[in-house]
């Protein structure tokens with residue numbers, strides 16, 4: 001019997017159903033229709049671009065195995081995306097995309113001197129001792145400058161990133177340290193710089209690595225007794241991008257090895273790009289000599305995006321996903337999710353998913369429901385204003401009194417407690433806490449935190465204040 005699109009797809013489905021959870025199967029595979037089989041390519045129709053991206057991200061492997069079983073090694077999968085235009089009376093339209101069409105950055109060939117012999121570090125940490133190794137840059141090509149929208153909140157960091165990408169190692173922004181709160185685009189920008197450098201200077205060896213992975217690799221190298229290979233590997237990189245560098249905090253061995261690598265790269269005109277959720281002045285348990293190196297180049301902050309930037313980010317995401325949404329819903333999202341771009345994107349994805357699975361229009365009610373989930377989450381990160389309000393209420397004073405310049409003991413203590421909790425419960429820098437709590441400088445905030453620490457271990461009544469307020473703030 002000759003194969004049809006349907007028979008091939010049914011066999012694939014049987015295989016997939018056996019290998020994933022029934023919920024996932026129901027959600028992601030039942031809505032798919034097999035449409036065509038020609039030249040060993042099976043075309044399947046999926047309900048939306050979001051759906052397609054989800055399949056490609058999570059199920060491409062199993063799809064590949066299933067299809068290869070059915071059609072052999074030359075099997076191809078083509079997605080046909082049915083765009084649901086929920087607004088206006090436009091006809092649905094379709095778009096064809098071959099599987100795994102996302103461009104991947106090429107491997108980079110690097111000549112490594114035949115100096116070290118032990119081939120222990122795996123790709124991307126390959127094997128000094130073998131000539132011409134391939135180093136995967138680990139860059140995500142979707143995180144590029146085009147998709148990183150510019151706004152007041154990121155202008156300095158973005159421009160510095162572009163300058164570095166134009167002339168890696170050749171500007172005074174070395175290292176370039178990008179810092180800012182959760183979900184504000186540090187990782188995206190780090191990748192964008194790397195991607196742009198690979199475009200402009202394909203011969204340069206670029207490596208993106210998280211500080212966590214760097215630490216694991218280092219520990220592994222110590223265990224396997226090839227620390228020198230590890231260092232040597234990093235010293236051949238032209239552009240090193242280390243994400244979440246604050247995670248080196250308290251890890252003396254890793255800091256030491258990073259210090260040597262950093263110095264070598266810097267001295268040889270190689271570019272280092274670091275990201276962190278804190279400004280250097282707020283990093284704790286990082287050695288002074290390393291901190292002072294972080295401050296050598298430029299520290300550029302990513303702030304919370306303003307309203308216009310949030311709207312632009314939402315519209316851009318919708319455009320890329322091929323989805324339309326009325327302006328009042330876009331504005332509603334931008335007005336309600338303000339402090340974390342990842343959450344903003346999450347809300348958009350949930351909205352699209354809801355409307356695409358349930359074949360429902362995206363309405364303001366649906367948006368409100370979804371935003372509630374996100375805003376609940378964001379509430380966990382309390383604001384400095386909220387902390388000041390809770391502390392002032394607790395001590396029965398108003399916020400202006402708490403912020404005032406008075407030296408009266410109980411007011412000073414209330415102010416110090418507000419600073420202490422702002423440090424504890426927010427990601428704001430000491431400087432920013434100081435400026436929001438009565439225009440004080442960062443040294444005053446630091447002093448306040450230490451005083452609260454000391455008093456809570458020596459003064460019972462004061463400890464009670466700390467405990468009560470802690471409870472109130474974490475409710």
Ligand SMILES: Nc1ncnc2c1ncn2[C@@H]1O[C@H](COP(=O)(O)OP(=O)(O)OP(=O)(O)O)[C@@H](O)[C@H]1O
Nearest residue numbers: 147148149181182183184185186187188313341342
């Ligand atoms: N300016 C921007 N334009 C478009 N998208 C953005 C922008 N900034 C951030 N994003 C998107 O927001 C999401 C979160 O960004 P990213 O992961 O880079 O944040 P982060 O600061 O590294 O977060 P974390 O602190 O959790 O490591 C990503 O999907 C990113 O593409």
